Amino acid sequence: MRINLVYTVSQIAKETGLSRSTLLYYERIGLMAPEHNSLNDYRLYNDNDLDDLKKICLYRGMGIPLKQIASIINDKETHIASILEGQLEQLNKRINTLRCQQKIILNILKNDKLRKKTRALTKDDWINILRATGLTDDEMIKWHIEFEKNSPEAHQDFLESLGITTEEIKKIRSLN
Numbered sequence: 001m002r003i004n005l006v007y008t009v010s011q012i013a014k015e016t017g018l019s020r021s022t023l024l025y026y027e028r029i030g031l032m033a034p035e036h037n038s039l040n041d042y043r044l045y046n047d048n049d050l051d052d053l054k055k056i057c058l059y060r061g062m063g064i065p066l067k068q069i070a071s072i073i074n075d076k077e078t079h080i081a082s083i084l085e086g087q088l089e090q091l092n093k094r095i096n097t098l099r100c101q102q103k104i105i106l107n108i109l110k111n112d113k114l115r116k117k118t119r120a121l122t123k124d125d126w127i128n129i130l131r132a133t134g135l136t137d138d139e140m141i142k143w144h145i146e147f148e149k150n151s152p153e154a155h156q157d158f159l160e161s162l163g164i165t166t167e168e169i170k171k172i173r174s175l176n
Contacts, residue, residue, distance in 0.1 A: 005046065005047055006044050006045070006046055007044070007045040007046070007049075007050065008042060008043070008044065008045075009023055009024075009034075009042075009043050009045075011045075012045045012049065012050060012053065015050060016050070016053045016054065016057055017057070018053065018057070023043075023053075026053075026056070026066075027043070029066065029070070030070065030074075031056065031066060031069065031070050031073065031074075032045075032049060032052065032053070034049055052073050055069075055072070055073060056069055056073065059072065062084070062087055063087060063090075063091065064083065064084075064087055068083050071083075092153075092157070095157075096157070096160065099120070099160070099161050102118060102120055103120065103163055106118065106120060120161070121161070121162060122162060122163055123162045123163060123164055125162075126162055127140075130143070141175055144172055144173075144175055145175050145176045148173055148175070148176060149176065152173070155173065156169065156173070159172060159173070
């Protein structure tokens, strides 16, 4: 049996790492509804509130907007999987956009030292790495076939990250 502890704003802020103003904001927008002590009007949170705040922190850490978090926390019928799938799709789009921006900046700067400090590889870099490990052209083709078989979307992302043209990506992905 769980004992339901009571926390003040300061205690719950310390426990969750959230600021007092964030907790008050969450209350103002209806995300939280702490009890109020009738003697001094202090906000009092219980273990359920703490659990909800931990979930809110988790979802915020995934970049989920507060409005969607509210529907997850307040409406038990909300299908969290669809929200997370949507968030994952948004993240994939943002990552692709950021990669494109990174490539543009690197192309403008044309600085090899700077390029080596990024996580960006070119097609030539990747081929050189594979050849240095001893892979032949046929083994590289096998590598792509396995990558495509096991994780087609990741394979697509990987090929795009190398700056390969759309036509060449289609050709590589159709090797199997």
